[in-house]
Amino acid sequence: MPIFHYIHQLKNCAKHHSIASTKQLHAHFNKLGLTQFIHLTNTLLNVYAKCNLLEDALQLFDEMPQRDHVSWATILTAQNQANLPNKTLSRFPSMFSLDRLLPDDFVFASLVKACGSLGAIKQGMQVHGNFLVSPFFDDDVVKSSLVDMYAKCGLPDNGRLVFDSIKSRNMASWTAMIYGYARKGRKEEALELFSMVPVKDLFAWTALISGLVQSGNAVDAFGLFVEMRRRGISIIDPLVLSSIVGASANLAMLELGKQVHGLVIRLGYESCVFISNALVDMYAKCSDILAAKDVFSRMSRRDVVSWTSMIIGAAQHGQAEEALSLYDKMVLNGVKPNEVTFVGLIYACSHVGLVNRGRELFKSMVEDHGIHPSLQHYTCLLDLLGRSGYLEEAETIINSMPFKPDEPTWAALLSACKQYGNGKMAIRFADHLLSLKPEEPSTYILLSNVYSSSGVWEHASKARHLLEALEVRKEPGYSYVYFGKESQTFYAGESSHPMKEEIFSLLNELGVEMKRRGYVPDTSWILHNTEHQEKERQLFWHSERLAVAYGLLKSVPGTIIRIVKNLRVCGDCHTVLKLISDIVKREIVVRDAKRYHHFKDGKCSCNDFW
DNA sequence: GTAGGGTTAG
Incomplete structure (x- = not known):
């Protein structure tokens, strides 16, 4: 049978992800000694990669008696697609040392992509330099990848130089450049470029919107999303939705998040893993941990991000035991934890003072999972040790850790x-x-x-x-409280609110009851050199208290009062909120700059640790 | 036979 016939069959395998047929053909080629035909073997390599059988692809690659540029481009791309860009970069040098081959345009594109997803700017610039002195220096595809790489590394100006040198710009180059500006928060430039795009398709909108979300500009991202819908751009691909779910999470506006969730369902994307992941995270960030669990429990397939989002959500809401038991279930389900999972787990231990468990997890991360601890891991571990009084051990670690x-x-x-x-x-x-x-x-x-x-x-x-x-130059403290579709922002010291009188008298009333219960204002949280009474007065006007009072006055009795604060909640307000939750028998949920606090019956989910 | 754009957890 002629070779091209086999190639045709292999292409069909790739199209239908038919693993069994691929392996059968592979065995057949072995038997007939066809593997010497590099053309055929390269195709087989690609089919394995397309069927997500990276191991098989790697084995075949290593066994090939001879490899050409196509073999190399195929295997490097396969590693990129398996989300192993570091492996792409570490394998590349043997292209020359083993096979005496220099990178071609395809290989350059793979390398650039790997650098982009790693944010490895130093290596990226090296690759860029090599590309410029190579015979492929004018290739537009590699240039588009470079624009994307600089965008991902946060250097849109470097990207722009490359972008301007592209002879025939296509959608890939446009979207990469728009994304580069948007991600850096350079909205005007992103919009200007967007206005110049010949065809404003879903990709271009997504680049703009997701870039803005990533730069922390959720409000503008929402505005553009609404505009996109108004223009009738059909959401034929769900990726933009995960950005917009993420935007609701960043705003911590539960009602908005619920509306986006509704849209996700209407468009039929709820079963998409990464959309569900984003929803789990959104509900956790909006402090509705029950809704997060609900989405999580209804997922038919869960990957490491799903489990990790749920673990971190539970841990941040003070449910450490839950987080740890989720980890056990995750392992039982055969999902491998990654470095982020361990951040959540050690953080959970630190919250409830599970010193031994935390130490074990840290050790297991390194020894069983081969993960190099990052500063974040050390931070969690040091937090855990310090909080439990193991200060010498903490100091030893500080002196030996690489950060x-x-x-x-x-x-x-x-x-x-x-x-x-x-x-x-x-x-x-x-x-x-x-x-x-x-x-x-x-x-x-x-x-x-x-x-x-x-x-x-x-x-x-x-x-x-x-x-x-x-x-x-301190940022002024503010809090916003929301119920239903209404939200209201309060600034520290604000005394011009229309409901000032009611808020003031409610806080006074609560203050009397708090003092009856033994509350003494802790004025050490006030920084100025002022009289004691003035300090008390300042505490009284902290924005979270105003927001709570307003919430108590305006929300439906018995409902949860949800507050978002830009700074960290001060120690005195923390005590006050615990007391108020008990006095008025209401649950108060505060998301501050660092943590989540669920105040209920005089206690807080953070265990007074924040 | 091989390559480039948009996505999720800290």
């Missing part, structure tokens, strides 16, 4: 030193923290307190000065 702790980690450890009365270590940690020039005002309070109590006055006053400088 420097960040500001919040030093701050958490410093608090732990204070709590466990380790003054000497506190000074060591404080010095590290001070040298980082922290951004968080409460850090200076902490520093100042540590230095003062240890008699290091010079540093205590330095911390004060730095704080005063910081206070000037």
Whole structure:
């Protein structure tokens, strides 16, 4: 039978993902000694890759007596498609060392793509340089990939230089460039380019919208999504929906998220794994952990992202046991955890002080799963150890780990030193923290307190000065409360609200009852050098309290009051919200800049850890 | 026979 006939058969296998037939043909070729025909073997390689049988493809590739450019391009692309871009980059050097082959245009495109998905800009620029001095330097496909790579690496200006050199721009180059600007938050340039696109198809809209979501501009992303719908662009592919679900998550507006969920269902994409994943995450971020679990439980197929989203959701809402048991179920289901999964798991342990379990998971991550711990993993582990008083162990880890702790980690450890009365270590940690020039005002309070109590006055006053400088450019605190479709934003110290009187008297009323229950305002959270009474007054006007009072006055009795705050909730407000939840018998859910707090019956889901 | 754009978890 002629070779081209076999190639035709193989193409059919790829089209229908028929694994059995592919393997049968492979065996047949072996028997007839046809594998020497590189043309045929390359096709087989590609079919394995298209059927997601990377292992088979790799084995075949390694066994090939001879390989050409096509073999290399095929295997590198296969690794990209299997989401293993680092393997693409590590395999590439043997193209020359093993087979004495230089990259062609196809191979360049694969390498550029791998660099893009890794955000490996240094290697990306090297590849770019090699491409420019290669015979393929003018290839438009590689150039489009380069535009995309620079977009993903956050360097749209580098991308623009390449973009301008493309002779015949097609949709791929346009969308890559639009995405590059949008992702960097350069909305005007993105829109300008978008207006120039000859055909505004769903891809172009998606690039624009998803880029804006990723740059944190959820509001404009929504506006554009509505505009896209108005123009009758049919959503024939669900990817734009995951961006828009993500936008609702970022805004933490539950009602909006529910509407988007409704749209997802109407369009028939609810069973799409990555859409469901985005929904799980959205509900968790909107503090409706029950809805998140509901979506999760109805999924017919769950990948590592689904499980991880659910684990992190549970952990962030204070349900550590749930998070850990989800992990056990995940393993039982044969889903391999990745580095993000372990961030969620160790974080969960840290929340409830499960020191041993946390240590075990960290060890298992490295030893059983071969994952290199990142700074984030160390941060979670140090949090766990510090909180439970294992300060020496924490310090040993700091000295041996390949990263420097960040500001919040030093701050958490410093608090732990204070709590466990380790003054000497506190000074060591404080010095590290001070040298980082922290951004968080409460850090200076902490520093100042540590230095003062240890008699290091010079540093205590330095911390004060730095704080005063910081206070000037501090972002004002605000909170928004929402119920149904209504939402209302309150700024700290705001006293011009139309319902000011009602809010004021309700807070006063609650204050009387709180003091009756033993509440003493903790004014150490107020940073200014002011009189005690003035400090109390400032606490009183913190935005989250105004929002809660408004929520109590305006929402349907018995419903959950949901609040989103831009900064972290202060310690005193945390105490107050716990008390209020008990006094009025209402659940209050606050999402602050760091954590989720479910206040109910005088307790908080965060276990007073945030 | 091989390549380029839009997606989800921290």
